[in-house]
Amino acid sequence: MGVIVWWRLILVLVSGILFSLLQPCASLPKGRNDYSFMKNATSAPKVSYYDYIVIGGGTAGCPLAATLSQNYSVLLLERGGSPYGNPNVTEAVAFGAALSDLRPTSPAQRFISEDGVINSRARVLGGGSCINAGFYSRASLHYVTEAGWEGKAVNDSYEWVEKVVAFQPVMGPWQSAVRDGLLQSGVVPYNGFTYNHINGTKVGGTIFDPNGHRHTAADLLRYANPSQITVLLHATVHKILLTNPSKGKSKATVAHGVIFRDSTGAKHKAYLKNGPKNEIIVSAGALGSPQLLMLSGIGPEAHLKAHNITVVLDQPFVGKGMSDNPMNAVFVPSPTRVDISLLSVVGITSFGAFIESASGENFAAGSPNDYGMFSPKIGQLSKVPPKQRTPEALAKATELMESLDGVAFQGGFIFEKIMGPVSTGYLKLRNRNPNENPSVTFNYFQDPRDLERCVQGISTIEKVIDSKAFAPFRYPNMPVKMLLNLTAKSPVNLLPHHTNTSTSLEQFCRDTVMTIWHYHGGCQVGKVVDRDYKVRGVNRLRVIDGSTFLSSPGTNPQATVMMLGRYMGVKMLRERLANE
Numbered sequence: 323m324g325v326i327v328w329w330r331l332i333l334v335l336v337s338g339i340l341f342s343l344l345q346p347c348a349s350l351p352k353g354r355n356d357y358s359f360m361k362n363a364t365s366a367p368k369v370s371y372y373d374y375i376v377i378g379g380g381t382a383g384c385p386l387a388a389t390l391s392q393n394y395s396v397l398l399l400e401r402g403g404s405p406y407g408n409p410n411v412t413e414a415v416a417f418g419a420a421l422s423d424l425r426p427t428s429p430a431q432r433f434i435s436e437d438g439v440i441n442s443r444a445r446v447l448g449g450g451s452c453i454n455a456g457f458y459s460r461a462s463l464h465y466v467t468e469a470g471w472e473g474k475a476v477n478d479s480y481e482w483v484e485k486v487v488a489f490q491p492v493m494g495p496w497q498s499a500v501r502d503g504l505l506q507s508g509v510v511p512y513n514g515f516t517y518n519h520i521n522g523t524k525v526g527g528t529i530f531d532p533n534g535h536r537h538t539a540a541d542l543l544r545y546a547n548p549s550q551i552t553v554l555l556h557a558t559v560h561k562i563l564l565t566n567p568s569k570g571k572s573k574a575t576v577a578h579g580v581i582f583r584d585s586t587g588a589k590h591k592a593y594l595k596n597g598p599k600n601e602i603i604v605s606a607g608a609l610g611s612p613q614l615l616m617l618s619g620i621g622p623e624a625h626l627k628a629h630n631i632t633v634v635l636d637q638p639f640v641g642k643g644m645s646d647n648p649m650n651a652v653f654v655p656s657p658t659r660v661d662i663s664l665l666s667v668v669g670i671t672s673f674g675a676f677i678e679s680a681s682g683e684n685f686a687a688g689s690p691n692d693y694g695m696f697s698p699k700i701g702q703l704s705k706v707p708p709k710q711r712t713p714e715a716l717a718k719a720t721e722l723m724e725s726l727d728g729v730a731f732q733g734g735f736i737f738e739k740i741m742g743p744v745s746t747g748y749l750k751l752r753n754r755n756p757n758e759n760p761s762v763t764f765n766y767f768q769d770p771r772d773l774e775r776c777v778q779g780i781s782t783i784e785k786v787i788d789s790k791a792f793a794p795f796r797y798p799n800m801p802v803k804m805l806l807n808l809t810a811k812s813p814v815n816l817l818p819h820h821t822n823t824s825t826s827l828e829q830f831c832r833d834t835v836m837t838i839w840h841y842h843g844g845c846q847v848g849k850v851v852d853r854d855y856k857v858r859g860v861n862r863l864r865v866i867d868g869s870t871f872l873s874s875p876g877t878n879p880q881a882t883v884m885m886l887g888r889y890m891g892v893k894m895l896r897e898r899l900a901n902e
């Protein structure tokens with residue numbers, strides 16, 4: 323192949339995937355989502371009272387609040403804005419636009435872990451489901467059993483969610499080739515289209531409908547009782563109000579209210595109404611929930627004291643058990659044009675890695691559409707080890723990407739996420755400002771079992787690329803080993819080479835690690851909360867969201883996060899209504 327084509331192929335390695343075939347559409351998703359109960363927090367009274375206060379209108383918080391409002395008054399407090407009318411949220415073609423928008427008004431807030439991997443968290447009603455890649459897949463039956471959840475209620479809750487947000491994806495040639503390649507590589511049997519988590523290869527669900535519109539956890543508020551729910555946007559909770567038990571007395575700590583600030587900085591207070599069963603539920607996500615507990619005085623004593631926070635309850639496990647499943651990708655340049663696709667097929671291996679794929683090409687260099695799951699614009703940069711992913715490196719890679727023409731983007735990524743992971747880290751406060759990111763360390767691949775799984779996953783990806791089914795999408799004369807070298811060692815970002823990079827798959831895994839944004843933990847079940855998600859040692863306070871997970875559910879977590887919000891809402895109502 324000619325030198326020019328060769329260089330284009332190398333340059334391709336900083337490419338993004340784009341999803342620009344579909345035209346944005348201004349209409350709201352089906353159903354009535356112009357909720358009259360959704361208000362700007364500036365309009366909230368200084369003081370108000372509710373049966374339930376849910377902190378964080380995210381993937382778990384929305385279904386939870388909607389469910390509780392069926393029988394009780396509920397306040398849902400979300401620091402971000404509305405997802406409706408914002409094409410960066412509602413349109414599949416805009417995937418990555420929010421993730422690359424670093425302004426404080428963006429629905430996504432970038433953070434960088436101490437490991438150096440660039441990551442992102444939601445800041446919008448609907449949470450992560452408004453900015454994610456849309457793949458929808460349930461947890462395994464084993465996961466459900468281990469969590470101690472009741473199987474029938476879990477299934478009912480998944481179905482309640484799926485009626486509103488889940489769709490069968492349209493399968494194009496690339497995803498079909500990946501599916502068949504997985505089967506030819508031994509990731510069997512083929513389980514067809516299913517939301518269920520079963521070993522083998524399957525087509526999963528998506529929250530993007532066939533017209534490319536996103537359906538999010540905020541859409542689940544359609545189930546809410548409009549006369550019982552208040553949703554406040556741009557409402558940042560600064561503190562959960564706790565009674566500090568007087569020394570020597572056995573009185574337990576009780577949560578009774580919250581302090582939040584609106585977009586003008588004005589302070590508001592919301593309290594629980596009298597009634598022993600009223601509760602506050604924290605659903606602020608894997609970063610937000612442990613952060614807010616700490617800011618409220620629940621956390622490791624010495625750490626809180628170092629930040630001059632009055633300790634209400636010394637809880638050493640708050641912020642512990644933080645994990646992020648590493649994602650490693652191989653770019654496959656294609657000799658033919660490639661259709662645009664986002665995760666539809668997944669290979670669920672029996673060794674603990676999940677293999678997925680995204681494809682596309684950039685027709686117009688430098689167009690506003692050159693965003694994708696692997697674009698430096700959204701913070702993905704696997705060409706250099708995590709610690710070298712500086713803003714300068716990102717800017718350089720972005721600049722290079724924008725200077726390329728369309729052919730350089732012809733191809734796609736096959737990537738893996740490892741199950742678990744086993745490695746864990748921790749979260750710490752940087753300051754007392756809830757708008758700012760806490761510091762978080764994930765310790766990717768610290769446990770050798772994680773590295774082992776990654777290596778097996780990359781080996782399986784090699785087989786997929788080498789499979790007969792995949793032949794139309796690859797250059798026959800480019801061995802997989804060379805692709806790995808390119809992905810790991812490409813000089814395009816003009817940073818120093820790593821002589822040892824990709825000499826082993828272990829090193830490849832470490833050096834090219836990215837995030838698939840499935841980070842979880844910080845308020846783990848059995849450590850910070852009990853199996854009913856009640857904060858240990860505090861009455862009337864629960865945490866219900868991804869921060870409670872011991873490991874990430876299913877191949878991708880959002881289905882189970884939404885399910886959990888509904889499941890716990892139903893459970894809380896049942897228990898309460900039975901008693902009253």
Ligand SMILES: Cc1cc2nc3c(=O)[nH]c(=O)nc-3n(C[C@H](O)[C@H](O)[C@H](O)COP(=O)(O)OP(=O)(O)OC[C@H]3O[C@@H](n4cnc5c(N)ncnc54)[C@H](O)[C@@H]3O)c2cc1C
Nearest residue numbers: 378380381382449450454455456457559607610868878880
């Ligand atoms: C880019 C990206 C791609 C992903 N792709 C997929 C995918 O394809 N499939 C999949 O299944 N999963 C995917 N995920 C993961 C999934 O979306 C998340 O695991 C899930 O959304 C987490 O839900 P949560 O309820 O725990 O937190 P969130 O949904 O983040 O909800 C927390 C909410 O709390 C709010 N909040 C935080 N602090 C405060 C405060 N102090 N006061 C008020 N509000 C506050 C936040 O603004 C946020 O809305 C992806 C995630 C990202 C970021």
Ligand SMILES: *[C@@H]1O[C@H](CO)[C@@H](O)[C@H](O)[C@H]1NC(C)=O
Nearest residue numbers: 362363364365403556585586
């Ligand atoms: C909320 O309302 C206030 C007062 O009307 C306004 O200044 C502010 O811009 C609004 N915030 C948003 C994000 O809409």
Ligand SMILES: *[C@@H]1O[C@H](CO)[C@@H](O)[C@H](O)[C@H]1NC(C)=O
Nearest residue numbers: 391392393394547895899900
């Ligand atoms: C709870 O709400 C549901 C739905 O609105 C209603 O059918 C049920 O009767 C209510 N239960 C009680 C005890 O109020």
Ligand SMILES: *[C@@H]1O[C@H](CO)[C@@H](O)[C@H](O)[C@H]1NC(C)=O
Nearest residue numbers: 408409410419420422423424
């Ligand atoms: C959408 O994202 C783009 C790119 O980050 C940004 O320029 C634009 O302002 C965003 N639109 C909205 C409505 O936020």
Ligand SMILES: *[C@@H]1O[C@H](CO)[C@@H](O)[C@H](O)[C@H]1NC(C)=O
Nearest residue numbers: 463472473474475476477518
């Ligand atoms: C829940 O659904 C799954 C998948 O369809 C099924 O295998 C399981 O038996 C169901 N569990 C219960 C308790 O109905």
Ligand SMILES: *[C@@H]1O[C@H](CO)[C@@H](O)[C@H](O)[C@H]1NC(C)=O
Nearest residue numbers: 627628629630631752753754
């Ligand atoms: C805590 O308070 C002390 C005494 O007022 C002050 O010197 C110190 O800077 C404060 N630390 C933080 C992290 O705010």
Ligand SMILES: *[C@@H]1O[C@H](CO)[C@@H](O)[C@H](O)[C@H]1NC(C)=O
Nearest residue numbers: 521670671672673674675741
């Ligand atoms: C399915 O895969 C998991 C790992 O993902 C493994 O632990 C389990 O043993 C496998 N089950 C079967 C029946 O192969």
Ligand SMILES: *[C@@H]1O[C@H](CO)[C@@H](O)[C@H](O)[C@H]1NC(C)=O
Nearest residue numbers: 801803804807821823824825
């Ligand atoms: C990959 O890189 C290694 C280390 O630099 C080198 O030894 C090997 O020959 C390369 N393989 C290919 C196929 O380019």
Ligand SMILES: *[C@@H]1O[C@H](CO)[C@@H](O)[C@H](O)[C@H]1NC(C)=O
Nearest residue numbers: 819820821822823825826829
């Ligand atoms: C390469 O790896 C070897 C063995 O792990 C190590 O001793 C050596 O320092 C590494 N070289 C570089 C340049 O990183």
